Amino acid sequence: MAQVKAEYDFQSQPNTGELSISAGEVLTVIRENIDGGWIEGRNVRGSVGLFPESYVTPYQASRPPPVLPPPLPPTSSGPPAASSRPFDDWGGASEVAAPPSYGAQHHHQPTPSVPEVTRSSYPSQNDDFDDEWTDEDDEQEPTRPNVQSSIGSNSRRDLSRSHSEHGGPDRGSNKVNKNINRFSNFVKSGVEAYVIGESKTTSQISERHEVVMNNGIIQWKPIQQYYTCIVDKPKKESKLKGLKSFIAYSITSSLTNIQRQVSRRYKHFDWLHEQLSAKYVLIPIPPLPEKQVAGRYEEDLIDHRKHILQLWVNKICRHPVLSQSEVWLHFISCTDEKDWKNGKRRAEKDEYIGGAFLNCITVPHQPLDPNNVDMQVERFQRSVKTSEEAMRVMQERMNMFQKVFAGPVKQNWQKMGSAFKTLQQSFEIDETVASRRLTEALAYTASEYHEIGQVFDAHTKNDMEPVLENLYSYKGTVQNVPDIIQVHKQAVQKFRDSEGRLSSAEAEKMKQRIDAMSYTVIAEVQHQTAEKVEDMKSTMGTYLKKQAMFYQEVATKLTSLAARYD
């Protein structure tokens, strides 16, 4: 029986047939390719259940771990693309392609079996959005790991492309070698190619961005026209005469020139997320809501996903680069079916993605002090690590609060309420005049205590849920930061390693490219830092206000109760 190894923790939902798995755990596969993204398997303790394919990698206990293949000759364009499975999630292509294996779906693992993808493999004849996907496919796709798999995964087609496209005879000088680890993010994202000056593109740059220096602060050129997008109450829609149903979210933008509403499904968001992650390789893209199998159409869950999509959209609207992104603007504005498909094709053919995107950024001429850059990046890294720890604890504690408040505490209020009712009945039996006012007070207490139980429950839903959603969004965003910093470090290292072997003119050009990259990274650090201040100020401020109102509500109810006993 095939075995797989868990790469991430996966927490099963109750009553869904799911199986919790822990990173590192080895599982035996019973059935695979279930509903497009799940595996049924057994753990070593004998428990059987479903877990997402994308959380595991093939595992062969008896063999030594796979070794890296020898470095490719510069002319190689990689293994043939026949077995690849790019975008088979997208259209009907999967029906004609070979059945996908879960191993091929996992992109973080640098195993030789992951094929490089060339553009020729796009199932372009099937790339419309109104495809054969059942709603089940739509919604039962495996939960995405709680990371933007940006550089390593979502951008697989695009990033590997920069290899195949530049994989011809070595046209540069021999002095700078390519990295032998062609699966590192640094290489795959095309940043290496950019750094060594091999990021060649044929098309015109259509999207330009700028890093500016403002009172000594390096930042993205501020947004000229702020706009917002509203993700609306999602609707269940169906097609094929009701055979297939799905949830469609409407998006309404405040951009005056494109003031209209579009309808988008989760899989469209997912596609967009992939495009953004591939293109804006040094920008942490916020996370989409996790996919869920159970209770797909349950009110709470749909609301929850809508809120996280709203946070996602907010973060993009507030981002100086992302908010101006062509693919994004297309996403929020296109209502015409044909334009929509053209835009999709255009985005997928975009050359200025990954490392090549750095060519679209204008930065100040002033050279940067590498030590200063290092210091700023290092400081950001520490700050992110510290906030992540804080948010982990907050999430954990707030989940606990929810459990305790909506569970035993609510129950206690309501059972106390019933006891007040019983006590009232005992006084009614006595039929004494003295107790008449008391029995009224007790009856009122009974009903108010029941009500307060509900207030506690509502507090966990209405007041705590938004904080948890914000923490999820923040954590999902910064989880990409280490990858970005790593790519930046490798670029700087590349420059240092190469410097001695280059002519001063070449070195100067390379330094300029490194600086462009550092400007980009620092501008992004600046943006993320400012965003964190705003995010936390508003998230925590709002929460504390709601929390205060909640306790005030309980206090007011109790004060009015107590008065009845005077």
Added chain:
Amino acid sequence: MAQVKAEYDFQSQPNTGELSISAGEVLTVIRENIDGGWIEGRNVRGSVGLFPESYVTPYQASRPPPVLPPPLPPTSSGPPAASSRPFDDWGGASEVAAPPSYGAQHHHQPTPSVPEVTRSSYPSQNDDFDDEWTDEDDEQEPTRPNVQSSIGSNSRRDLSRSHSEHGGPDRGSNKVNKNINRFSNFVKSGVEAYVIGESKTTSQISERHEVVMNNGIIQWKPIQQYYTCIVDKPKKESKLKGLKSFIAYSITSSLTNIQRQVSRRYKHFDWLHEQLSAKYVLIPIPPLPEKQVAGRYEEDLIDHRKHILQLWVNKICRHPVLSQSEVWLHFISCTDEKDWKNGKRRAEKDEYIGGAFLNCITVPHQPLDPNNVDMQVERFQRSVKTSEEAMRVMQERMNMFQKVFAGPVKQNWQKMGSAFKTLQQSFEIDETVASRRLTEALAYTASEYHEIGQVFDAHTKNDMEPVLENLYSYKGTVQNVPDIIQVHKQAVQKFRDSEGRLSSAEAEKMKQRIDAMSYTVIAEVQHQTAEKVEDMKSTMGTYLKKQAMFYQEVATKLTSLAARYD
């Protein structure tokens, strides 16, 4: 190995070596007579621990249940008193007496081994209060079952006495037979003797009480001069040059003619409780605090016991009969050592206890309608049962609240506080100007959240504890009600059974005695009903006020926190 059967539930305290037992459970005795009141035993699940002797009775699995002994001839005064153990808790008498067995300590069980006690067995030469008791004896006495064991148990010496004293040749008519079950409360308390007119006393009545009819309501003659008693912060005292230590409570009464402070130990309260239970057989005596082995001198426990003693004292002060009781007045006023001992001896020799006490009560001449009496008693019984149920739930829920608030909820607040602190640190790393106000807000939030955790903890102690103490006191009081009602019922039944066999003059006299008893019971029902109204009004009103203040405090803190995020 000897076996015992649990007669009551006993809940072990953590880390004391105690073992929880459930009524009906059979346990194997490992060691008995430990510290005067504990048994070390093993349950069927193999757990070993200590439980109170008085909670169990001897158990012989292989033998049939003990049968009742044949009715005694009227001349019998019962088995010799040599093996009895009256008041060996009181003085050094236990040192000369045969070692007590736990079986003999249990009085509810009508086993033949329970000896009847005659006055001759009093260890009167040793009945001073300054006895050989170690503090351990004082405090490690077994927890009293959460019932006033009034009629059946505490009054054992006194009640059996009414038998032995009237156990001579049958001086009455043969028409009314004595009950064959000489261990029933009805018989033991001397109520039967009173009803059949055999309650003979030789001494003068010194304590008189009166039932009056007020606007058609039967009640105790109202208290002429209300007074209060304060149980003061207990002090640890020692004697024998510090070898023995104990807790002494001071009692200060507001009675003008005896305005002084006395010092009393728990065992003195216990003795008094026994006297009151024996004498006022139709009045439910409130419960003393439970005895505790663990953490005897722990601040919280001492406070807790003090509060329950205060509630006990309050209930007595508010009771028209008990507040005028000679033994009680002696207890709260006597400071002279010699007087104290004399008073003690006087109380123990009191003839007007149990059924005989009914001779001390003046009631209206108007005959009572038995049906009306029945209806009132039955209504009271239902009301008590209903309130008991309400209080059981309240106790349970409030205990739960305490556990949850002082446990996970407090912890959550404080861990959230730490997370706010960590978040603040992450902003400090960023060193941005924009975040300065936010970091201050976060630091303040961290410390206030920690503080709110404490407030929750304090709420469970300061606000919930008094309610629990009141519920304990109320429940302990009404737990005696079924016994009292049973005795009353048996008396009425006795009259009905005898009526046809009596001359009309005798029947008339007997009816008067039954009426005296019914007047007493209904006056007491009236008192208890009024007390419940006042108790619950003040307990619940106070609690709701404190609860409101607690939530208000949290709300105020949070409001001031939230303002810092604006």
